[in-house]
Amino acid sequence: MTDICFPPPTAEEARAIFGDDFNPDKTLNGAIALAAAGDLAGPAIALMRAIFTCPAAEARLREAMIVRTAVRLNCTYAVHASIRIALNSGLSQTEVEALTADGPVTGIDPEIVLIARMADEIADYATLGEDLLEAAIERWGVCNTRKLILMLSWFNLVNRYESACRVPNDSDEKLERSSGPT
Numbered sequence: 329m330t331d332i333c334f335p336p337p338t339a340e341e342a343r344a345i346f347g348d349d350f351n352p353d354k355t356l357n358g359a360i361a362l363a364a365a366g367d368l369a370g371p372a373i374a375l376m377r378a379i380f381t382c383p384a385a386e387a388r389l390r391e392a393m394i395v396r397t398a399v400r401l402n403c404t405y406a407v408h409a410s411i412r413i414a415l416n417s418g419l420s421q422t423e424v425e426a427l428t429a430d431g432p433v434t435g436i437d438p439e440i441v442l443i444a445r446m447a448d449e450i451a452d453y454a455t456l457g458e459d460l461l462e463a464a465i466e467r468w469g470v471c472n473t474r475k476l477i478l479m480l481s482w483f484n485l486v487n488r489y490e491s492a493c494r495v496p497n498d499s500d501e502k503l504e505r506s507s508g509p510t
Contacts, residue, residue: 333494333496334361334364334493334494335364336357336360336361336364337360337363337364339352341363341364342355342360342363344363345362345363345369345370345373346359346363346373353502354502354505354506355509356409356498356502356503356506356508356509357405357409357495357496357497357498358405358406358409358486358490358495358509359373359376359509361489361490361493361495362376362486362489375482376482376486376509379478379479379482380508380509382475382479384468384471384472384475384476384479385475385476385479387417387418387507388414388417388418388419388440389439389440389443390417390479391410391413391414391417391418391419392414392419392423392427392440392443392444393443393446393447393476393479393480393483394406394410394413394414394483395407395410395411395414395419395424395427395428396427396433396443396444396447396448397447397450397451397480397483397484397487398410398483398487399427399428400447400448400451400452401451401484401487401488401491402491403487403488403490403491404491404497405490405491405495405496405497406486406487406490406491407428408497408498408503409497409498409503409506411424411428412500412503412504412506413503413506413507413508414427416503416504416505416506416507417507419440422436423436423437423440426440426444427440427444432444432445432448433445433448439467442460442463442464442467443476443480445460446460446464446476446477446480447480447483450477450480450481450484451484456477461473464476464477
């Protein structure tokens with residue numbers, strides 16, 4: 329088997345999708361890879377931006393979703409990036425270790441445990457069990473639970489896209505100062 333790798337879009341192509349705020353030194357490779365998706369790139373980037381500014385999940389909770397989904401789907405690129413970003417976004421080393429461990433997430437903030445359970449079920453079964461859905465609605469309400477499910481579904485999609493496109497890891501220097509994809 330050969331190692332096929334998709335070429336990234338040029339800076340001009342990426343800037344056409346992201347706009348003037350595109351910075352190749354700060355924008356992560358996973359987000360840049362979305363810019364190469366032709367006529368789907370603009371809507372994908374718009375949804376990504378909406379997810380990363382959605383008030384239903386503050387940064388710690390969002391990053392917990394990303395880490396757990398990346399680990400569950402074994403997305404090498406996303407695991408590498410998300411662990412560093414999670415630490416930059418306020419998750420503790422203990423929380424990150426719990427999110428990256430085999431088996432159920434336990435022993436940390438109950439809200440993060442709940443979102444990790446949701447991440448596991450969506451990654452494994454593409455749905456949530458009745459008890460878990462009920463717990464989420466009780467914690468976050470109907471509207472915000474729908475938003476969190478959409479976010480978790482997006483992270484599943486993006487992890488699979490990044491893995492299938494063989495997105496290369498970002499440098500540790502780029503990740504050290506990153507708190508999100510752009």
